[in-house]
Amino acid sequence: MGIKPFSLMDDELFLEYYHQIVAPTTMDRKLELVFERASGTRLWDSRGKEYLEFGASVGVTGVGQLHPKIVEMAAKMLEKIGFIEGTGFAYRVPVTVAGKPYEVSNAALADTILPLMFPGRALRDLRFLPEITGGTAINASVKLCMKANTGRRYFLPFERAFHGRHGYSNELTNSKEIQKKGYVFSGTVQNQVPFPDSYESMKRAFELFHRIPMGDVNAFVLEYLQGEGGFRWPNVQCMDKLLKSLRSHGIFIVPDEIQSGLGRTGKWFAHQHGNVAPDVVVVSKTFGGGICPVAGIGYDRAMFDYKDDSILETGWHSGTWPGYPFGTALAIMFLDIMEEEHLVENAEKMGKNLTEILQKYCIHKYDSRADDLVDYCVRTGYGLMQGLEFRKYNGEPHPEWRNVVLKNLREADPIGILASGAGHEKINPVIRFEPSLTVTKEDIDCLDNALSQALYKNKP
Numbered sequence: 284m285g286i287k288p289f290s291l292m293d294d295e296l297f298l299e300y301y302h303q304i305v306a307p308t309t310m311d312r313k314l315e316l317v318f319e320r321a322s323g324t325r326l327w328d329s330r331g332k333e334y335l336e337f338g339a340s341v342g343v344t345g346v347g348q349l350h351p352k353i354v355e356m357a358a359k360m361l362e363k364i365g366f367i368e369g370t371g372f373a374y375r376v377p378v379t380v381a382g383k384p385y386e387v388s389n390a391a392l393a394d395t396i397l398p399l400m401f402p403g404r405a406l407r408d409l410r411f412l413p414e415i416t417g418g419t420a421i422n423a424s425v426k427l428c429m430k431a432n433t434g435r436r437y438f439l440p441f442e443r444a445f446h447g448r449h450g451y452s453n454e455l456t457n458s459k460e461i462q463k464k465g466y467v468f469s470g471t472v473q474n475q476v477p478f479p480d481s482y483e484s485m486k487r488a489f490e491l492f493h494r495i496p497m498g499d500v501n502a503f504v505l506e507y508l509q510g511e512g513g514f515r516w517p518n519v520q521c522m523d524k525l526l527k528s529l530r531s532h533g534i535f536i537v538p539d540e541i542q543s544g545l546g547r548t549g550k551w552f553a554h555q556h557g558n559v560a561p562d563v564v565v566v567s568k569t570f571g572g573g574i575c576p577v578a579g580i581g582y583d584r585a586m587f588d589y590k591d592d593s594i595l596e597t598g599w600h601s602g603t604w605p606g607y608p609f610g611t612a613l614a615i616m617f618l619d620i621m622e623e624e625h626l627v628e629n630a631e632k633m634g635k636n637l638t639e640i641l642q643k644y645c646i647h648k649y650d651s652r653a654d655d656l657v658d659y660c661v662r663t664g665y666g667l668m669q670g671l672e673f674r675k676y677n678g679e680p681h682p683e684w685r686n687v688v689l690k691n692l693r694e695a696d697p698i699g700i701l702a703s704g705a706g707h708e709k710i711n712p713v714i715r716f717e718p719s720l721t722v723t724k725e726d727i728d729c730l731d732n733a734l735s736q737a738l739y740k741n742k743p
């Protein structure tokens with residue numbers, strides 16, 4: 284054994300070797316860039332080129348890369364404790380960061396996140412279940428609902444939903460065909476529900492509810508703002524109607540806030556733009572402060588008729604890593620930074636700036652400013668989770684244009700923009716713009732400058 288001196292290879296050779304030895308994951312293109320360092324909203328590649336991170340971290344770096352308080356908390360924790368199984372032992376670690384004392388424990392984390400998930404509710408009516416990643420947390424939430432709503436075996440995802448690639452979370456996912464290739468279903472997922480971004484699609488959803496045995500439906504796991512599905516924002520009134528109807532059938536409402544939550548839409552959670560309270564809320568991604576995987580599930584104990592948690596018997600759901608000290612410390616620090624730096628408010632403000640910028644590039648085919656019948660973009664999403672959808676003059680999706688713009692953005696001068704795709708190539712090819720919540724007006728102006736270079740260069 285021996286660690287190879289990769290530094291002797293140039294980037295091209297390194298990438299060739301990389302593709303040979305590392306299994307392909309979500310890459311839909313050959314990796315082209317090799318990154319070396321990051322800070323705040325910026326990254327630098329091996330050639331020293333600077334990039335603004337506008338989505339490549341898929342929402343993980345909510346407080347930016349290497350926020351000084353996250354770094355200090357990490358360093359202090361590593362002086363105190365490496366690992367203890369948070370699912371098997373209690374720990375309580377006192378840490379001072381930037382002169383402020385914190386108590387790192389899962390109780391402290393639960394005590395902070397639950398009131399944000401369920402505002403106005405008494406803490407004694409709520410519980411927090413630590414988890415590790417988005418997919419495993421969705422998996423655990425499905426288990427939780429099965430245990431509470433016994434006898435109801437079906438789960439309803441939205442069309443083009445994305446909830447992860449593990450077990451039940453993979454079954455609920457349907458944003459792309461590839462995600463399920465070769466997968467054998469457990470039979471818990473029933474039909475896909477149209478996403479209520481218009482009255483027309485809400486009507487189709489209700490037609491579906493009339494056709495399926497709603498009494499057998501256990502829970503409705505939903506992205507209030509669809510991520511992988513193309514940054515789709517609902518018609519809030521339609522979503523309210525849909526969720527109220529589901530609730531009236533005794534179906535649990537389970538917002539997957541893994542990407543849309545923790546401030547991204549200018550509220551703590553995207554579903555809080557509507558008027559239906561959830562039974563379970565799932566978070567992950569940026570919860571670990573942009574450094575490590577942390578997920579959490581908040582649930583309303585009314586799901587269990589306030590029976591004691593004997594319903595969640597010891598050992599029924601656990602794992603080695605959920606609630607591990609390092610992750611819990613960073614999640615606590617993350618929540619404190621969000622509050623101290625007013626990042627939910629900043630997301631709302633910067634979200635409006637982003638809307639203004641993106642709107643400029645959405646020249647509709649019937650717009651009098653444009654020539655007759657031109658290819659066009661449509662703005663999608665909300666807050667700091669918005670996108671541009673690429674369409675041909677006749678309304679058909681234009682994925683080739685989307686892909687060229689993604690490349691042009693990466694190559695923009697003087698600062699490249701890292702963004703990634705969302706949506707289905709054949710339905711709604713989108714570029715997602717999902718910066719850190721610390722993003723500034725200057726960063727958004729930089730995107731504007733890059734878009735003005737990128738949109739029509741080498742346009743197919």
Ligand SMILES: Cc1ncc(COP(=O)(O)O)c(C=O)c1O
Binds near residue numbers: 540543568
């Ligand atoms: C809404 C949503 N749910 C679940 C997941 C899965 O999370 P993970 O990749 O951590 O398993 C993702 C990841 O992109 C997501 O966006």
